[in-house]
């Protein structure tokens with residue numbers, strides 16, 4: 324994975340057909356997805372439950388771009404090796420997930436993955452400042468994590484701007500997660516984001532049998548920015 328700041332769309336499979344994830348990943352990549360975003364939830368850190376390392380391992384052969392795994396779990400550390408073995412390219416942990424995020428980020432890189440740091444909407448940009456030299460990505464949550472299809476929280480745009488200034492010329496992506504669509508994407512790109520996670524706005528209106536809508540939906544987001 325080389326670093327560049329061009330805008331990338333990372334469809335979240337949380338909005339895909341749960342009975343057909345492999346085919347959904349292939350379909351959305353064929354329609355132009357830059358990364359695939361996988362939302363791991365534990366029913367504890369967030370009030371919803373999805374899937375874990377075996378699902379990521381099963382999906383690995385179906386993903387030819389970047390497997391971007393977003394952990395909404397606590398604790399994180401006991402599971403890091405399992406996600407490395409499953410083939411995650413990027414592993415993102417929440418700063419709110421425990422008292423030792425510094426150790427967690429070290430362990431993620433130590434396991435050979437890129438390290439991501441996610442911030443909930445209620446957490447200020449300052450929480451990331453001491454960690455910018457040990458991350459490859461900062462994920463700004465623009466909804467409260469746990470569910471797809473929620474409304475974008477506009478107060479987060481200024482947080483993106485602050486983080487972009489703080490990152491300077493470090494090779495660190497700013498990823499936006501939650502409520503990204505053709506209306507909100509331009510706001511966060513203008514503020515400095517380069518990775519746009521989008522679930523409902525990408526998968527809406529399509530299916531593995533009718534995947535053209537995925538391409539149309541992503542093209543609409545790209546055209547808006």
Ligand code: DX5
Pocket residue numbers: 335337338360362393466467468469470471472473500501502503520521522523524
């Ligand atoms: C929310 C997840 C998001 C979510 C995005 O907890 O982290 O990745 O699935 O879905 P949309 O784009 O529908 O807000």
Ligand code: ZN
Pocket residue numbers: 335360361362393500520
């Ligand atoms: Zn996510």
